Amino acid sequence: xxxxxxxxxxxxxxxxxxxxxxxxxxxxxxxxxxxxxxxxxxxxxxxxxxxxxxxxxxxxxxxxxxxxxxxxxxxxxxxxxxxxxxxxxxxxxxxxxxxxxxxxxxxxxxxxxxxxxxxxxxxxxxxxxxxxxxxxxxxxxxxxxxxxxxxxxxxxxxxxxxxxxxxxxxxxxxxxxxxxxxxxxxxxxxxxxxxxxxxxxxxxxxxxxxxxxxxxxxxxxxxxxxxxxxxxxxxxxxx
Numbered sequence: 176x177x178x179x180x181x182x183x184x185x186x187x188x189x190x191x192x193x194x195x196x197x198x199x200x201x202x203x204x205x206x207x208x209x210x211x212x213x214x215x216x217x218x219x220x221x222x223x224x225x226x227x228x229x230x231x232x233x234x235x236x237x238x239x240x241x242x243x244x245x246x247x248x249x250x251x252x253x254x255x256x257x258x259x260x261x262x263x264x265x266x267x268x269x270x271x272x273x274x275x276x277x278x279x280x281x282x283x284x285x286x287x288x289x290x291x292x293x294x295x296x297x298x299x300x301x302x303x304x305x306x307x308x309x310x311x312x313x314x315x316x317x318x319x320x321x322x323x324x325x326x327x328x329x330x331x332x333x334x335x336x337x338x339x340x341x342x343x344x345x346x347x348x349x350x351x352x353x354x355x356x357x358x359x360x361x362x363x364x365x366x367x368x369x370x371x372x373x374x375x376x377x378x379x380x381x382x383x384x385x386x387x388x389x390x391x392x393x394x395x396x397x398x399x400x401x402x403x404x405x406x407x408x409x410x411x412x413x414x
Contacts, residue, residue, distance in 0.1 A: 196221040196356060196388040200255040202248045204237055204411075211237045212248065213411035224382055224389040226399035229408035235392045236360055238408070242390060243279050243358045244271045259355045276305050280349030280387075284361035286341040288333040288348075294320065294340075295329040298347045305352050312351070319347040322384070323377070339370030346377065350385065357381075359391045363398060375401055 197219040204212040211234045219225050227235050240246040241256065244263060248254060256263045259278055266274065280301075288297045295316055302312035320329045323343045333341055342362065349357055359378075363371035375398050378389055391398065399405045406413050 194221040195219065196223070196259055197242060197390070198255070198257045199242075201251055201253050202238075202241065202256065203251045203254065204234070204241065204246070204248050211411055212241070214251075215411070215413060217406075217413065219388060219390060221388055222382060222386055223404065224378060224391070224402045226391045226393055226402040226405045227408055227413075228393060228396070228399050228405060233408040234411045235408050239358050239360055239390065239392050242356075243281060244275045276301060277352060278355045280352070280354040280357045282342075282345055282349050282357065282359040282362045284364040286333070286345040286365075288341055288344060290333050293330050293332055294325060294336065294344045294347075297333070297344055298351055301348060302351045307352075315351055316347065319350055320344070323347055337370075338366055339373060342366060342370070342374060343377070346374075346381070350381070350387075353385070355388060357387050357389045359389065359393075361393055361395075362391065363393065363395050371395065371398070 195218050197217065199215060199217040202212050202215040202217075203210065215238065227238065229235055237246065241248050242258070248256065250264070254264065261274065263271065263274065289300070292300075295313065298316040298319060299309075299312040302315065303309075317326070317329065320326055323346060325340060325343055325347070328336060328340055333344070336344065342365075363374050366374060378391070379401070381387060382389060391402065393399055408414070
């Protein structure tokens with residue numbers, strides 16, 4: 176419910192609180208006869224940082240892959256998945272690919288940087304896929320690398336960077352197309368405690384600076400407890 180107010184500022188804040196970036200309804204996923212997701216419903220507000228926790232095998236990564244359009248839910252009755260007010264359930268594979276490139280950024284446990292390319296070149300790749308010019312892509316990539324404290328490392332290849340630096344390059348790559356949503360799967364799982372702490376703080380700085388919505392799958396309780404909301408998955412359901 177959006178409560179109207181006499182003062183425009185309060186009206187803006189009141190309405191902003193109910194703008195949902197991600198909505199899922201009755202999401203099921205089967206692999207053979209195994210039901211991994213069991214009628215999952217989820218609402219995540221715009222600008223919210225949400226952690227999804229739970230034991231291995233609970234369905235966390237499967238959910239993240241479906242939210243990221245890397246996998247599709249089973250087409251059960253009345254199911255839906257919408258991101259940024261766009262329903263995804265009837266989009267073609269080509270349309271989903273375009274949507275993914277424009278609206279979603281991914282951060283993985285292992286940075287997945289291409290070893291033959293520099294940090295700058297790795298960050299630019301999604302922009303090139305999105306048909307941006309080299310000049311436009313490099314300008315934006317340099318801005319992000321500078322923001323992330325990597326301006327002096329942009330021409331280094333991944334094997335010349337520390338683990339924390341590699342993950343920050345991966346974060347810049349996730350941000351290059353100004354996505355609405357950042358999905359992170361165990362983003363600190365391969366980092367030492369100091370680098371993990373720095374990455375935790377970076378997510379909040381990014382949210383405040385760029386306004387993205389973050390969904391994090393993690394076993395890191397410290398990170399999960401820092402987020403706006405922690406959701407626990409057990410046996411294919413959020414409890």
